[in-house]
Amino acid sequence: MVNHDVVFVGAPIEEGAGRRGCVMGPDAYRTAGLAENLQALGHRVTDIGNLQPEDAHTEKVPNGTVKNFHTVAGWTRSLYKTASELGQKAVFPVYLGGDHALALGTVAGQSLAANRLGKPLFVLWLDAHSDFNTFDTTESGNLHGTPLAFACGLKGFDGLLGHPLSHPVAPRNVEILGVRSIDPKERELLVDCGAGVRDMRMIDEMGIPALLAPFLERVRAANGLLHVSLDVDFLDPGIAPAVGTTVPGGATFREAHLVMEMLHDSGLVTSLDLVELNPFLDDRGMTARLMVDLTASLFGRRVFDRPTRSF
Ligand SMILES: NC(=[NH2+])NCCC[C@H](N)C(=O)O
Ligand SMILES: [Mn+2]
Numbered sequence: 001m002v003n004h005d006v007v008f009v010g011a012p013i014e015e016g017a018g019r020r021g022c023v024m025g026p027d028a029y030r031t032a033g034l035a036e037n038l039q040a041l042g043h044r045v046t047d048i049g050n051l052q053p054e055d056a057h058t059e060k061v062p063n064g065t066v067k068n069f070h071t072v073a074g075w076t077r078s079l080y081k082t083a084s085e086l087g088q089k090a091v092f093p094v095y096l097g098g099d100h101a102l103a104l105g106t107v108a109g110q111s112l113a114a115n116r117l118g119k120p121l122f123v124l125w126l127d128a129h130s131d132f133n134t135f136d137t138t139e140s141g142n143l144h145g146t147p148l149a150f151a152c153g154l155k156g157f158d159g160l161l162g163h164p165l166s167h168p169v170a171p172r173n174v175e176i177l178g179v180r181s182i183d184p185k186e187r188e189l190l191v192d193c194g195a196g197v198r199d200m201r202m203i204d205e206m207g208i209p210a211l212l213a214p215f216l217e218r219v220r221a222a223n224g225l226l227h228v229s230l231d232v233d234f235l236d237p238g239i240a241p242a243v244g245t246t247v248p249g250g251a252t253f254r255e256a257h258l259v260m261e262m263l264h265d266s267g268l269v270t271s272l273d274l275v276e277l278n279p280f281l282d283d284r285g286m287t288a289r290l291m292v293d294l295t296a297s298l299f300g301r302r303v304f305d306r307p308t309r310s311f
C-alpha cells in the first residue's frame, strides 16, 4: 500500500450555508480521531490547523441575493492560495470543512497546481446537490450551492478571487455522483456544459461499480489527478443526520464505503474535501465518525486483502 504524507487543512467556514454550525466541522473531525485513523493505516499526518479568510471587503457585492459575499470571497482566496501550493507538493491535502463553499477555493487551487504539473484535474463530486449555481442563478443566495460552476469556469463570479480563474476544470472531467436535488436554472447550466451527472436512480439501477469504474478509467487514461469533494448530504440522512441540507434517498453505508474502497484501489485520488458536517445537528457524533470511517476506506482500510486489484 502507498503511504501518503497527508496534510489536514482546517477551513471553518459556515457563511456559505443557510444555517450555522459548520464552523465546528474541523474540530469534530479531530475529535472523532481522523488523524489517528489514518496514522493507523501507515500514513503520516500533519495538521496545519485552521486557515483564516483573507480580507476581501473592498470588492463590490455582485447582487442583492448573494449572501455573505465578502467573507466567502476571503475564504476562497486563502484556500485557493493554500491549495495551489499544496497541490504542487508530494502531499495529500485533506480540506476539513466547513461548508461546501470551501470548494470555491480548493478545486480552483488544485486545478492550477495540476496545470503547473502538466496534468489535467478530474473532480468527483459526491453530493445530493450539483452545486452548479452562479451568482446570477442562485435562488437561495447561499454560496455553498455554487462551487462546481465556479471551478468549471462559468461566467458571473466577478470579484470572488479578485482576478479571473486562469485554469478552470474541464466540465467533461467532472463526475457528479448521488445527486437528487437540482434547481431549474442550474439544471440548464449543467446540461449545457456537459459535466457527468449520475443521479440516485442510476445508482439504484446500475450499482456503484458500473458507474464509477469507467470514470476512474478515464482519469487513468488521461494520466490525470483526481480531487474528491465529499458532501455529508451525499449520504442518506438516516445514517448521516449532521447536515443542514438533508435530502431523502441518499447513498447507503455500503454504497458510500464501496465508492471509497474503489477510489483507494484506483490509486488516483490526490486531494479531498470533507464538507458540510454540522456537528450542532449530529446525534452523539455518529456522522463525524462515519465521515472518518469513509475517509479511512479511501486511505486503504479494508476488511480482508484481495489478491488482485479489480479497478
Ligand atoms: N453544498 C450544499 N449543501 N448545497 C446545497 C445547495 C442547495 C440549492 N441548490 C442552493 O443553491 O441553494
Ligand atoms: Mn454540496
Ligand SMILES: [Mn+2]
Pocket (backbone or CB within 6 Å): 127, 128, 129, 231, 233, 234, 245
Ligand atoms: Mn449537498
